[in-house]
Amino acid sequence: MESLRDKNRKPTHGGAILREDMLPALNITQGELAVKLGVSRRTISEILHEKRPITADMAIRIAKFTNTTPQSWLNMQQTLDIWQLQQTNAKAYAQIERVAA
Amino acid sequence: MESLRDKNRKPTHGGAILREDMLPALNITQGELAVKLGVSRRTISEILHEKRPITADMAIRIAKFTNTTPQSWLNMQQTLDIWQLQQTNAKAYAQIERVAA
Protein backbone atom coordinates (compact mmCIF):
# COMPACT_ATOMS: atom_id res chain seq x y z
CA MET A 1 0.00 0.00 0.00
CA GLU A 2 1.10 3.47 -0.74
CA SER A 3 -0.41 6.78 -0.08
CA LEU A 4 0.64 10.36 0.37
CA ARG A 5 0.73 9.78 4.08
CA ASP A 6 2.69 6.56 3.95
CA LYS A 7 5.00 6.67 6.92
CA ASN A 8 7.53 4.52 5.12
CA ARG A 9 7.79 6.91 2.26
CA LYS A 10 10.86 9.05 2.04
CA PRO A 11 9.93 12.53 3.19
CA THR A 12 10.17 15.45 0.84
CA HIS A 13 13.43 17.32 0.57
CA GLY A 14 13.16 21.07 0.77
CA GLY A 15 15.09 21.27 -2.46
CA ALA A 16 12.12 19.80 -4.27
CA ILE A 17 9.87 22.61 -3.12
CA LEU A 18 12.47 25.14 -4.06
CA ARG A 19 13.00 23.55 -7.43
CA GLU A 20 9.40 22.87 -8.37
CA ASP A 21 7.49 25.70 -6.76
CA MET A 22 9.63 28.61 -5.71
CA LEU A 23 12.26 28.96 -8.41
CA PRO A 24 9.95 28.78 -11.40
CA ALA A 25 7.77 31.45 -9.79
CA LEU A 26 10.75 33.65 -9.10
CA ASN A 27 12.07 33.56 -12.61
CA ILE A 28 15.65 33.69 -11.53
CA THR A 29 18.75 31.66 -12.36
CA GLN A 30 20.60 29.53 -9.85
CA GLY A 31 23.54 31.82 -10.11
CA GLU A 32 21.43 34.84 -9.30
CA LEU A 33 19.78 33.07 -6.40
CA ALA A 34 23.19 32.17 -5.03
CA VAL A 35 24.23 35.80 -5.05
CA LYS A 36 21.00 36.89 -3.43
CA LEU A 37 21.40 34.37 -0.64
CA GLY A 38 25.09 35.02 -0.25
CA VAL A 39 26.20 31.46 -0.95
CA SER A 40 27.96 29.71 -3.80
CA ARG A 41 26.23 28.56 -6.93
CA ARG A 42 27.33 25.06 -6.12
CA THR A 43 25.50 25.11 -2.81
CA ILE A 44 22.31 26.11 -4.58
CA SER A 45 22.71 23.52 -7.27
CA GLU A 46 23.26 20.73 -4.81
CA ILE A 47 20.32 21.68 -2.66
CA LEU A 48 18.08 21.79 -5.73
CA HIS A 49 19.26 18.31 -6.59
CA GLU A 50 18.70 17.16 -3.02
CA LYS A 51 22.33 16.29 -2.61
CA ARG A 52 22.73 18.13 0.61
CA PRO A 53 20.60 19.08 3.52
CA ILE A 54 19.08 22.46 4.09
CA THR A 55 21.06 23.53 7.11
CA ALA A 56 19.81 25.98 9.71
CA ASP A 57 21.88 28.69 8.05
CA MET A 58 20.45 27.95 4.62
CA ALA A 59 16.94 27.75 6.03
CA ILE A 60 17.29 31.25 7.42
CA ARG A 61 18.64 32.58 4.13
CA ILE A 62 15.96 30.95 2.02
CA ALA A 63 13.25 32.01 4.43
CA LYS A 64 14.29 35.62 4.44
CA PHE A 65 14.49 35.80 0.68
CA THR A 66 11.22 34.03 0.05
CA ASN A 67 9.22 35.51 2.91
CA THR A 68 8.74 32.14 4.53
CA THR A 69 9.89 30.82 7.89
CA PRO A 70 13.18 29.10 8.66
CA GLN A 71 11.16 26.56 10.64
CA SER A 72 9.19 25.44 7.63
CA TRP A 73 12.40 24.55 5.80
CA LEU A 74 14.14 23.03 8.76
CA ASN A 75 11.15 20.93 9.71
CA MET A 76 11.25 19.30 6.32
CA GLN A 77 14.93 18.64 6.65
CA GLN A 78 14.51 17.30 10.11
CA THR A 79 11.84 14.87 9.09
CA LEU A 80 14.11 13.67 6.34
CA ASP A 81 17.12 13.38 8.65
CA ILE A 82 15.13 11.28 11.09
CA TRP A 83 13.80 9.08 8.34
CA GLN A 84 17.26 8.51 6.91
CA LEU A 85 18.82 7.72 10.26
CA GLN A 86 16.09 5.25 11.04
CA GLN A 87 16.94 3.47 7.81
CA THR A 88 20.69 3.39 8.29
CA ASN A 89 20.84 2.94 12.07
CA ALA A 90 17.86 0.67 12.51
CA LYS A 91 19.96 -1.97 14.23
CA ALA A 92 21.40 0.43 16.77
CA TYR A 93 18.04 1.93 17.59
CA ALA A 94 16.47 -1.47 17.97
CA GLN A 95 18.83 -2.09 20.87
CA ILE A 96 17.43 0.78 22.88
CA GLU A 97 14.74 -0.38 25.22
CA ARG A 98 11.94 1.88 26.37
CA VAL A 99 11.69 2.78 30.01
CA ALA A 100 8.57 1.82 31.85
CA ALA A 101 5.98 4.50 31.29
CA MET B 1 10.06 43.83 28.88
CA GLU B 2 10.45 40.18 29.44
CA SER B 3 8.02 37.34 29.41
CA LEU B 4 7.95 33.65 28.86
CA ARG B 5 7.03 34.29 25.28
CA ASP B 6 9.66 36.88 24.65
CA LYS B 7 10.90 36.26 21.13
CA ASN B 8 14.29 37.64 22.05
CA ARG B 9 14.72 35.17 24.82
CA LYS B 10 17.08 32.29 24.26
CA PRO B 11 14.99 29.22 23.51
CA THR B 12 15.10 26.25 25.81
CA HIS B 13 17.72 23.60 25.25
CA GLY B 14 16.47 20.04 25.27
CA GLY B 15 19.11 19.25 27.85
CA ALA B 16 17.22 21.36 30.36
CA ILE B 17 14.10 19.25 29.97
CA LEU B 18 16.12 16.13 30.26
CA ARG B 19 17.94 17.41 33.30
CA GLU B 20 15.03 18.92 35.14
CA ASP B 21 12.10 16.73 34.23
CA MET B 22 13.06 13.42 32.74
CA LEU B 23 16.15 12.30 34.61
CA PRO B 24 14.85 12.95 38.12
CA ALA B 25 11.73 11.00 37.28
CA LEU B 26 13.74 8.14 35.87
CA ASN B 27 15.95 7.74 38.89
CA ILE B 28 18.96 6.75 36.86
CA THR B 29 22.58 7.89 36.72
CA GLN B 30 24.15 9.59 33.75
CA GLY B 31 26.37 6.60 33.24
CA GLU B 32 23.42 4.26 33.15
CA LEU B 33 21.56 6.50 30.76
CA ALA B 34 24.58 6.56 28.48
CA VAL B 35 24.63 2.79 28.35
CA LYS B 36 20.90 2.62 27.72
CA LEU B 37 21.17 5.07 24.85
CA GLY B 38 24.31 3.52 23.45
CA VAL B 39 26.44 6.65 23.71
CA SER B 40 29.29 7.79 25.90
CA ARG B 41 28.84 9.23 29.34
CA ARG B 42 30.50 12.36 28.15
CA THR B 43 27.88 12.91 25.47
CA ILE B 44 25.14 12.67 28.09
CA SER B 45 26.92 14.98 30.48
CA GLU B 46 27.46 17.63 27.87
CA ILE B 47 23.90 17.53 26.63
CA LEU B 48 22.63 17.89 30.19
CA HIS B 49 24.84 20.92 30.58
CA GLU B 50 23.64 22.29 27.25
CA LYS B 51 27.12 22.24 25.85
CA ARG B 52 26.15 20.46 22.70
CA PRO B 53 23.14 20.20 20.51
CA ILE B 54 20.71 17.33 20.50
CA THR B 55 21.46 15.91 17.09
CA ALA B 56 18.97 13.94 15.03
CA ASP B 57 20.66 10.75 16.14
CA MET B 58 20.47 11.70 19.80
CA ALA B 59 16.88 12.83 19.41
CA ILE B 60 15.94 9.40 18.11
CA ARG B 61 17.76 7.66 20.94
CA ILE B 62 16.26 9.84 23.64
CA ALA B 63 12.82 9.58 22.11
CA LYS B 64 12.86 5.84 21.95
CA PHE B 65 14.03 5.46 25.51
CA THR B 66 11.61 7.98 26.95
CA ASN B 67 8.61 7.18 24.80
CA THR B 68 8.55 10.60 23.26
CA THR B 69 9.05 11.72 19.65
CA PRO B 70 12.32 12.58 17.95
CA GLN B 71 10.55 15.62 16.52
CA SER B 72 9.83 17.10 19.91
CA TRP B 73 13.51 17.07 20.78
CA LEU B 74 14.71 18.21 17.40
CA ASN B 75 12.21 21.02 17.22
CA MET B 76 13.63 22.45 20.39
CA GLN B 77 17.13 22.17 19.06
CA GLN B 78 16.12 23.69 15.78
CA THR B 79 14.55 26.69 17.42
CA LEU B 80 17.72 27.18 19.40
CA ASP B 81 19.94 26.77 16.34
CA ILE B 82 17.98 29.39 14.47
CA TRP B 83 18.05 31.76 17.40
CA GLN B 84 21.79 31.38 17.81
CA LEU B 85 22.53 31.87 14.13
CA GLN B 86 20.41 34.97 14.04
CA GLN B 87 22.53 36.37 16.84
CA THR B 88 25.89 35.52 15.35
CA ASN B 89 25.11 36.05 11.67
CA ALA B 90 22.80 39.01 11.97
CA LYS B 91 24.97 41.08 9.65
CA ALA B 92 25.00 38.50 6.89
CA TYR B 93 21.27 37.92 7.07
CA ALA B 94 20.56 41.61 7.02
CA GLN B 95 22.11 41.73 3.57
CA ILE B 96 19.56 39.38 2.11
CA GLU B 97 16.71 41.26 0.55
CA ARG B 98 13.24 39.83 0.30
CA VAL B 99 11.78 39.14 -3.08
CA ALA B 100 8.63 40.94 -4.02
CA ALA B 101 5.69 38.99 -2.66
Next chain:
DNA sequence: CATTCTGTAACTTTATAAGTTACAATAATT
Protein backbone atom coordinates in the same frame (compact mmCIF):
# COMPACT_ATOMS: atom_id res chain seq x y z
C1' DC C 1 35.84 6.93 55.01
C1' DA C 2 34.96 4.36 50.94
C1' DT C 3 32.64 4.10 46.96
C1' DT C 4 30.14 5.99 43.31
C1' DC C 5 29.10 9.56 40.30
C1' DT C 6 30.08 13.72 37.78
C1' DG C 7 32.50 17.45 35.07
C1' DT C 8 35.88 18.27 32.11
C1' DA C 9 40.59 18.49 30.01
C1' DA C 10 43.42 16.52 26.39
C1' DC C 11 43.61 14.18 22.50
C1' DT C 12 42.00 11.57 18.28
C1' DT C 13 38.87 10.22 14.70
C1' DT C 14 35.32 10.87 11.45
C1' DA C 15 32.06 13.34 8.94
C1' DT C 16 30.46 16.97 6.27
C1' DA C 17 29.12 21.67 4.84
C1' DA C 18 30.91 25.01 2.01
C1' DG C 19 34.11 27.41 -0.90
C1' DT C 20 37.00 27.87 -5.42
C1' DT C 21 38.22 26.70 -9.94
C1' DA C 22 37.49 24.46 -14.05
C1' DC C 23 35.23 22.21 -17.78
C1' DA C 24 31.93 19.76 -20.46
C1' DA C 25 27.16 19.53 -21.52
C1' DT C 26 22.89 21.49 -22.11
C1' DA C 27 19.69 25.32 -22.97
C1' DA C 28 18.44 29.76 -24.58
C1' DT C 29 18.89 33.79 -27.53
C1' DT C 30 19.74 36.32 -31.47
Next chain:
DNA sequence: AATTATTGTAACTTATAAAGTTACAGAATG
Protein backbone atom coordinates in the same frame (compact mmCIF):
# COMPACT_ATOMS: atom_id res chain seq x y z
C1' DA D 1 23.41 27.65 -37.01
C1' DA D 2 26.37 30.22 -34.07
C1' DT D 3 26.97 32.52 -29.91
C1' DT D 4 26.22 33.18 -25.21
C1' DA D 5 24.31 31.82 -20.79
C1' DT D 6 23.38 28.38 -17.57
C1' DT D 7 23.96 24.20 -15.29
C1' DG D 8 26.03 19.86 -13.14
C1' DT D 9 29.80 18.11 -11.19
C1' DA D 10 34.68 16.68 -10.45
C1' DA D 11 38.81 17.75 -7.80
C1' DC D 12 40.60 19.88 -4.23
C1' DT D 13 40.82 22.58 0.16
C1' DT D 14 39.30 24.51 4.54
C1' DA D 15 36.71 24.81 8.66
C1' DT D 16 33.73 23.09 12.03
C1' DA D 17 32.01 19.98 15.17
C1' DA D 18 30.15 15.64 17.00
C1' DA D 19 31.65 11.79 19.36
C1' DG D 20 34.81 8.55 21.38
C1' DT D 21 38.60 7.25 24.94
C1' DT D 22 41.27 7.94 28.92
C1' DA D 23 42.23 10.12 33.01
C1' DC D 24 41.66 12.61 37.13
C1' DA D 25 39.94 15.76 40.58
C1' DG D 26 36.02 17.03 43.14
C1' DA D 27 31.31 16.24 44.80
C1' DA D 28 27.80 13.36 46.45
C1' DT D 29 26.22 9.21 48.60
C1' DG D 30 26.02 5.21 51.56
